[in-house]
Amino acid sequence: MTAEQNPPRLEVHGLTKTFGPVIANTDVSFNVARGEILCLLGENGAGKSTLSSCLYGFYRPDKGQILCDGMPVSFNSPRDAIARGIGMVHQHFVLVPSMTVVENIILGTHDHGWALNLEKKARKISDLCARYDISLDLNAKIWQLSVGEQQWVEIIKVLFLDAEVLILDEPTAVLTPHESKKLFAILQKMTADNLSIILISHKLEEVLQSDKIVVLRKGRIVGNVRTVDTTRSDLTSMMVGRPVMLRAERTDITPGAPVLQVSNLTVLNDKGQTAVNTMTFTVHEHEILGIAGVSGNGQTELFEALIGVRDSQTGHIQLSGKDLTHHSPMDAITNGIGYIPDDRFRAGLVGPFSVEDNTILGIQKRAEFADGPILNRRRIRNFARDAIDRFGIVTPGPQTRTDTLSGGNAQKVILAREFWSATKCILANQPTRGLDVGIIEYVHQILLEKRHKGFAIVLASEELEDILALSDRIAVVSKGQIMGVFHADEANIDQLGLLMAGQALENAA
């Protein structure tokens, strides 16, 4: 028999899933054959996660059919899906950090009897690791592993259950470029073994490595194409519903006087370890300094030290020649520094507060918003209304709870506040993390606008594409150290990737 005559390994017909009045998926149909990589592409809220949860038996679809090898199946729980050879690698690791690799992999696998049979199972795990060229210390505890190694554990966990269809939800979100490459090499080996892959992603360069692409928007399929027949811009406009500028226009401006000068800065993390190690850099007017690095390499501590919520051990911070070392966040704000934190709901907003209260957090003492100790509600509301208009924040009104807003709209609340109070410098740590393409485009534009107006901007991102598109200069950080600084036109992605992985340049060559 030829491949065409075989029924697809997994097939979905007219799947519809609603949660009360909210429609997550409408009439979704697609199939994936053995040895094929299918990509589900879509913005946040497009229904990718609900769809994969239906395929994995976490949710039951309201309508429609799932077929395995041409046979209709019905999943009451992930157990049924596992029994049909479907496995899922979740976007956020579902591991037990205090347990070993082996324990995590065998957890909940149902052999008969009470015994753990650790040795026998460890042998099967070693075989799987060898087959896919993954090296793991099976007796290490999960917390001792790097983020990349944890991802391999998640994959082995699914393979250990003899999965033939692997659903991977944003698997590269936490990986370095090098690890992502390795992941795709592993996926290629799997397809060579006739396994089927369903890859959920919004990164175009990954999507293009699949065999076919299903684009979802607002729960519906808006495109179902073979990868060879499509282009990046086609995919983006399908996903967003309008043409999107993939690369922000950056005009050439000569940087002006130094604004933010950091010398020999050393900062500790919460555990008392050195997170930022003697960093020195300067950011000028009309300049964006990109900080490239895998998150967790000191970026957050650096930003917290610059804004003043974390004290520094050594070194100096100067703003336009004025010494700010050991300053408080209030000093930073009054001196014209704006801060966009990486975790917007933890450090940038108070979720249960209204949008209007969040637009003045930290600047509430100013005469614009308060008469002495009394807040002036009318002026605050007008300010918030104005912010909602100017930034296009989608919210029922200024008094809506901020945690009911989508990630992109919540981020706009922060942008509105920080861009109002900042006069010289903007610190942006992962400002587009988890946001949709349309909003990312907006954030990029607005950062470039500020650069044009003369702001000095420090921008950290895990997405090298963003860094390359926006920055005038790029500093690569690894383990709290600056590994190298490049002018944007001299930098290339491979070189940056190696430095991000902590390799010094001479080793890389």
Next chain:
Amino acid sequence: MSELFTQAILIAMFAATVRIAAPLLLVSIGELVVQRAGIWFLGVEGSMLMAAFAAYFISVASDSLSIGLFAGIGMGITVHLSMAVATVTLKINQFITGLGINLLASGLTLLLYRESLKRFNGEVPTVIPFETVALPGISQIPILGEIFFDQHIFTYLAFAMVGVVWAFLYRTRYGLEIRALGENPKALDIKGLSVSGRQYAALAFGGTMAGLAGAVLVLALTDRFVPNMTNGRGWLAIVIIIAGNWKPLPILVAVLVFAFLEAFQLQAQGIGLDIPYQLLLALPYIGAIVAMIGLQLRSEQPAHLGVPYHRE
């Protein structure tokens, strides 16, 4: 004091330590499994107290120690499972539910005790408690035999349970699953295994142990129920688990330390040491406070302890 007399006192004190340790060990080991499954059950004190009353009342009413014993265990399971319904199924706050169970148990047992006295015409009936079982042979070993091997059957069981629970938690797949519940319940859920079913089972085991501990207080260590007779043992069990860093063997050590303080306090009162008795009575609790201040080590505390599990 003669040397022989001192030795007799010491032997009596250590034997008392082992005897007193039994209910504390049972309830602590039960609570350990409950906490490993991710549930911070503060109501053990109440569960034990209800069990003690049930064991007392039923054994008096039925004139049978073993029926009373099973009634105690049944009551422990019932109270623990009420915690399961409230916090696992209905997802009510674990701390508030636990505290509520304690308040309810304290008031309810007092009320029922008074009512039962009316039924017994105002007299306080007593039970003829379980006798100690001297293990043949090894109970004859000098000193050690007297301390360890002439104890109630429940005492042997309590010490054996430390090994059993250790082997269960670290050497069986169900134990692995229980430990995973306390750390990251989603890891089980994504394999299609019931989180709530396992938490119910853990609480049922904890109820068995707390019920047994309550029954032992009435049917083996004394001969009657006294209002609030658990006297903070359930709370002490929680301190013991923290002091023992959620591990069976260190928990055994912590139990023995607290039991020794209690035994010392009893002996010191008996031989008339010149220390105010209020201070002696407070010894185990002072010990608990010192332990809480001194022991900052919580490395094994389950990461998901006290957090109800929701699917997304």
